[in-house]
Amino acid sequence: MHRKSVNLVNRFSCRCRKPLKLLGEFGLVAQRLAGSRIREKRLDQGLRQAAVAETVGISPSYLNLIEHNRRRIGGKLLSDIARALGVEPVLLVDGADAVMLDQMRSAASQIGSDLAAKVEITRAEEMAARYPGWGALIVAQSERITALGQQVQALSDRMSHDPQLAGSLHELISAVSAIRSASSILVGPEKLDADWQRRFHENIHSDSLRLATSSEAMIAYLEAPDTQLDQTAPIDQVERYLSQTDFHLAVLEDADADPRDFAEQSGLKDGAQALLESVAARYVRDALSLPLAAFQESCEAYQYDPAALANVFHVPFSSVLRRLASLPKGQGHPPFGLAICDAAGVLTMSKSVPGFSLPRAGGACPLWPLYAAISRPSQPVRLEVALPGSKASRLLCYAIADAQQTQRFDVPPSVQSTMLVMPDPPETKVPALPVGVSCRICPRADCTSRREPAMVGVHT
């Protein structure tokens, strides 16, 4: 199995090294061939090759060559085939960014059902391909809405549970109540003797002073810098921080690096800082066991094969997976995605790459090797997967679930699953496992692992 794995990666490396340099990291996914798209669209619609060929006036064998990208296509023939398949020619030429497409569908799935019913889900791909700028805007706005929703929720929780704020509000309302009640008595139709008048005037005065003091205190509290914290979840803050350097933390490559200092200097606060410290500590351990220079050299020599690298350095498989995902950018390494989850399947770390992105909220597709690995701890999983759609991404995944060292008796082990993702591996004869992003936006109608129906219009 090990040799087979090395051979496959050898082929992957040989075929991909050049395009990587020519097209950049995102080129592999961006470069899709029109023939493949024609074939996928035709199969999606259940049309026979001969029928489409006849419609456009070419032989089935010529269409076969086109579909396998052995003949260039353009002009009138492309338009004719697009018409026969009922799609826009631009879809066959450029395709749509699969990640953007998924994000657009997710955005549609998050709005109310009335509006969602009006969204032309079936034309999302066309929209993403023809107007990528507008697609990006939809995605950005959806993310903004989600972030604002989280912020509102956080502020709402704060209003309900922050004892200092609750106390300040109570003080304010009590003072206002007393002032309102006393002033009503003073201006009421009933006559008051001078003593009562004086007492209620004094009460109003003292309550107005109290109101001023508590208002100032409350404003000061609300305007304090530490209340303007990023309200997104700590894990999102950490991932955003790590993504600035593509998950490579150069300062932690030093053997003397202190994770706590690093986290304190990050600018993150509270939970996010604590989380970053634990991530940094793990990074330092990985860096110590897999020194960067030697590791990069071995990556080249062993064609980025995780199993071979784990054997060479005598380290756990999961360390290699994390280390590969944190290789420095711009040094010719292929892009690697990473996902880490706990035994409950909750994502605790996720690094996206073109063609790969797992949703944290709403539940990811359970078919990913990341989750399969949990059912067989300590056993590495190597699996090629394919995402749905005409812009299908194929990804080579390496995963392993292992127990974290507890060194304590009678304590259940903390199991953690780690998955490394390599976009666009070379084609093999072994069919890729069909997976999705999440059920709501997955068109695979016959999936036995489906948790919930797909939104209307996703099925093609």
Add this chain to the structure above:
Amino acid sequence: MGKRVLLIEDEPNIIEAISFILSRDGWTVHTHEDGTSAMGKVLAMPPDMIILDVMLPGRSGFDILRDLRATDVTKDIPVMMLTARGQEKDRELAQRLGANHFMTKPFSNTEVRDYVRNFMQA
């Protein structure tokens, strides 16, 4: 002597205002400011009606209401809850615990006076 209203509230100026408007309307108003000893005060001289604040020092008005409804001598005393917390869940909790009425601060004097007047005369 008019019917007795016990006002359990910790804000002195609110106590003075409510006491004034109810006394002027003919009720005998007794007051108490502490949550911990409130039940003792009620048991010592059960009133005809209780106006009960929710946020009290020592013990919450909800806890006191729960005890009132669980005690034979006090279980039928009408209770109007008075609170700065006007959230629906607080209102529902008060109703579930057996409050007869729920009024939020800042309240209107007329509203307080009319409710007590109407309830006592019913």
